[in-house]
Amino acid sequence: MFPTIWRRTALHLPSRYFATSSKPPANLVSLLRKQTNAPLSKIIKALSHSNNSIPAALDWLSHDALASGTAKAAKLDRVAAEGVIYSITPSTLIKGRGVRGILVEVNSETDFAIRGPLFQAFVKRAAVTGVMFGESLAGVVGFGSTTCLHDVDARRLLDAPAFPLPDSPAIEDNTPLKDLLATLIGTIGERVTLRRACIALPPPRIAASDPLTIVSSYIHTLPGSDMGRMGAMVVLAAREAVHKTGNVDGGVVDEIERFGKRLAQHVTGFNPLTVDGLLEQEFLFGGGMVKDVVAEMEVAKGVRVEVVDFVRYECGEGIEKVEKNFAEEVQKQLE
Missing domain, CATH: 1.10.8 (Helicase, Ruva Protein; domain 3)
Structure with a gap:
């Protein structure tokens, strides 16, 4: 299903180990x-x-x-309702892979676990893997697709070969993401789940008819982190409205990108249920309703912007937390 990833591997060490009786330094x-x-x-x-x-x-x-x-x-059958939301969009990572993005939720049992570097590294590997294998995971084929946002089966994502982070040295293997998850669980001793992911892949229909398609995201981050408890991703399409030349000025592009990020922040905070409902909300950053801000952009800049779709995640939403007796939990671990 997934293409082979060629990466440079570290020297393989023999599986035979030699024990020493002395206490390690x-x-x-x-x-x-x-x-x-x-x-x-x-x-x-x-x-x-x-x-x-x-x-x-x-x-x-x-x-x-x-x-x-x-x-x-x-x-492990314990409830994993803590965790983080993380996003990748073209402005944050992807170069030369077209317009795309991803929003993921990874859960753990405790708030402590999410602060560890191993946990956060897994979250980022999951997001990068989802973006790079977007079409395979979302089942997008040709011009027939009309959907921008695709919910991904977490099991399929876990079966995909884990893609390396951009700043990591290339390695040569096809270790599935689920093995990295198992290693993480074995290391920190907690239940960790890749709960859900949504991939933004604007269909060719939009790319062909609109000179500019933008995927923007916002994460309400935790202190000292680029991950958080809630976040959103939005898809915008824009076309030059006056001259219809098919080109959008670079300065205007920057302004639309800023609007996209602000709109994602608005969605995170106000939690609209539909695009129509979003357009009728008072914009977080002023200027009237969201639809008024969009209309003003067309008047002032000559660019027609369409809010195509959005998705919002809040960590742990819908998961029932079970209150357990701490002493009983400790006793079970000792048995």
Whole structure:
């Protein structure tokens, strides 16, 4: 289903490890703890089985996390209602892949887990993978599609080969995203779920008739992060209304992009249910209703802007949180 991803791989380490009876040095334990955030007991075991070799210990931890994460994922039935919303749009990442974007929600059991670098790295890998395999995941074929926003089956996304982040070195494998999820679960010991994703892929019909199609997003971010509890993604189409030359001035493009980001912020805050309902709302940044702001843009700039569609996510919405006795939970973990 998915094309092969050719990436450069790190040196493969042998699966045979040599145990040492001496206690691993504290500096190596501290170093691995910072690099992996794995439990101290696992780090000590990894170093002991690897003769205090950092590369071999990292390999041991990776294999152990994948194995234990796969087993834990099958058994964990605890509610994962915490988590984050994250988005990628052309202005934030994608170059040379056309107009597209994605909004994803990844859940965890606790608020603490979402602050970890491993959790956030998985969220970004999931988003990048969704964007790069957008057509395959959304089932978009040719000019027959009339939909801009496509809800993606999370299971299909997890089956896709995990695409590397833009600033990461290329690797040569086709590890599915679900293996990265299992490794994450095995490392942090919590249930983590890729709950949902929505991909923006404006159909060729819009791209052919409108010189400018813009996908914009907004995330109400947590402090020190580019992820948050809620966010939205909007699709705008614009055409030059006066001269009908098929070209839109660069300065006007920048203004429409700013409007798109503000509109995504408005959608995040006001939670409209339909495009028509959105147009009738008072715009968050002033100027009357949203439809008035759009009309004024045509008068002032000679550009007709259409709000094509939008999607809004709020983390954990619709998930019933079960209040459990903390002492009972601790006792279960000890059994």
